Amino acid sequence: MDSSWPENLATNRENVIDELVRGREYATQLQFILHEPLGDHGTVPAEDLIVKILRSFTKTLSLLDSSDSGEVSQNPATTNVSSPCFDDRRSENSGESRKSPALKDGRGGYKRRKTSNTCTKVTPNPVDDGHAWRKYGQKEILNAKYPRNYFRCTHKIDQGCQATKQVQRIEEDPPKFRTIYMGHHTCKDTRKASHLILDSTPRGSYFIGFESNIPTKHDHLFPSIKQEHREEIPSDITQNHSSSDYLFSSDLTTFDTSVPTTMLGSDQGDVISGLYSCTTSSRSLDMGFMVGSMDFDNMFHFEDDGFFLAQS
DNA sequence: CGCATTTGACCTGA
DNA sequence: TCAGGTCAAATGCG
Numbered sequence: 001m002d003s004s005w006p007e008n009l010a011t012n013r014e015n016v017i018d019e020l021v022r023g024r025e026y027a028t029q030l031q032f033i034l035h036e037p038l039g040d041h042g043t044v045p046a047e048d049l050i051v052k053i054l055r056s057f058t059k060t061l062s063l064l065d066s067s068d069s070g071e072v073s074q075n076p077a078t079t080n081v082s083s084p085c086f087d088d089r090r091s092e093n094s095g096e097s098r099k100s101p102a103l104k105d106g107r108g109g110y111k112r113r114k115t116s117n118t119c120t121k122v123t124p125n126p127v128d129d130g131h132a133w134r135k136y137g138q139k140e141i142l143n144a145k146y147p148r149n150y151f152r153c154t155h156k157i158d159q160g161c162q163a164t165k166q167v168q169r170i171e172e173d174p175p176k177f178r179t180i181y182m183g184h185h186t187c188k189d190t191r192k193a194s195h196l197i198l199d200s201t202p203r204g205s206y207f208i209g210f211e212s213n214i215p216t217k218h219d220h221l222f223p224s225i226k227q228e229h230r231e232e233i234p235s236d237i238t239q240n241h242s243s244s245d246y247l248f249s250s251d252l253t254t255f256d257t258s259v260p261t262t263m264l265g266s267d268q269g270d271v272i273s274g275l276y277s278c279t280t281s282s283r284s285l286d287m288g289f290m291v292g293s294m295d296f297d298n299m300f301h302f303e304d305d306g307f308f309l310a311q312s
Numbered sequence: 313c314g315c316a317t318t319t320g321a322c323c324t325g326a
Numbered sequence: 327t328c329a330g331g332t333c334a335a336a337t338g339c340g
Binding site (some may be wrong): 150 | 328329332333334
């Protein structure tokens, strides 16, 4: 971020902050209600709050959109910042556009995605985002020491989930892995939600847990991913920072808050920006929140032009 | 036997 | 033209 937001953006920025603060308040109220679901709040107020929260986010996004935040996307893809998280490129649907009739083996024929709408994350070890991934390719990259690994959601076939990610080791000594998320999970991966709920609920607190810093031996690079499913979140999540990382990024993101909500605005923002560089050029925010025992990721999806309730 | 990974071929965008 | 992204046959593993 360079410190120079255009002046006319200053107001916009204030508005954005204002909206975010408001949204946070709504979320806090909602959290309160969720803790007493049987109270006299009933479900209607909760839904009402949800609507307000969504509206707040929408407004924020549109503000950001209008200001065309020049702060982000100037980062090259090689940094840990990248363009928007939500990936609408999937409309082209890589696999389905195989057309070339004269294919040997019937291979190839896909539409290569453009490098847009991705969310990049750099971590000390391959991440587990709670989703099930299946490796579908590996490629040596020019000028890169390590090959890049390509993963798609395991539910691509059965649920048509279009989420993919690329994982590449970028450093050896302090091990560093760059994970690029693309696409949007449309699958219902109940595993993630249930784990998160189970793990976090008892604590009753909130906190953003990201990377598991448990040093893994990358004997084969992505032990966790290889299993292609579930790295469970160890139940001793308290003593270790939560082991799975719960991203703040497109879809793979789950916001595991475990810090008092009052902290949400400031400190965690730093944490987030340190690990993730998901850019939200507005339209592409897709975050999942863990509030109390509720996984927002299962409730909302942030779509291109707003949000919609995905039900719960 | 079913499913995941490996790996070389193929295709596309720059 | 080439680097990168994806496909799918072959292979391995549980």
